[in-house]
Amino acid sequence: MANQTKPIIHGYFRSSCSWRVRIDFALKGIEFDQVPVNLIKDGGQQFTEQYKGLNPIQQVPAVQIDGITLSQSLAVIQYIEETRRGHRLLPTDPKKCAQVHMISDFIASGIQPVQNLYVLQKLRAEKVQWAHNFIQRGFEALEPILKETAGKYCVRDEISMADICLVPQVYNAERSGCCSVPNKRLNQTVLKVDAFKESHPSCQLDTPAEICT
Ligand SMILES: N[C@@H](CCC(=O)N[C@@H](CS)C(=O)NCC(=O)O)C(=O)O
Secondary structure, three states: OOOOOOOEEEEOOOOHHHHHHHHHHHHHOOOOEEEEOOOOHHHOHHHOHHHHHHOOOOOOOEEEEOOEEEEOHHHHHHHHHHHOOOOOOOOOOHHHHHHHHHHHHHHHHHOHHHHOHHHHHHOOOOHHHHHHHHHHHHHHHHHHHHHHHEOOOOOEOOOOHHHHHHHHHHHHHHHOOOOOOOOHHHHHHHHOOHHHHHOOHHHOOOOOHHHOO
16 A cells, blocks of 8 residues: 655656656645656756666656656556545546546557657657657547547546546647647646646746746
């Protein structure tokens, strides 16, 4: 069972995967500490030997919690779901739960990895087009799925892990200048929830002062 020490998120303010975990902790009312890992500075602090010891794939987030270190944001969300009380992000109803996993995996396995910084840095001039292509393809496919599943939020009227995946991915898309966003209304509704606002990249410990709001 959970112990009393605060979890530590090693993350980056702009990282969509770090934001997923920040939203999760905020929704569950879990206090946490943050250690910034700047993905750009010094060629990327994720590539230090010290950070590699925390997460061998050298990506953020890495979360130290209850005596273990977890990477993979969805694994962290699942662990929190099983060890902490609070708003459920994985519904008990099997159909709704499968839909939440479907949308989350769609984004976390099908869109985010192919537009990740490490992949984009391997490309040259075509990197913006590459990112747009995969984000757009994924979002277009997500649109009919959300038509079927969404109510106020991604799956009916309860916030779930699917919303935690969608909002940071839309943020990535908008930052990269991609204009086709699935179900804009839904994204705007979710963004009004306190946990999404307080964990937003624009107001984190490591957000540069000039873009802090
Ligand atoms: N599947 C992982 C993906 C982690 C990931 O791709 N993190 C990105 C930031 S959102 C990263 O660290 N990129 C740095 C790099 O690729 O060098 C998760 O869900 O946590």
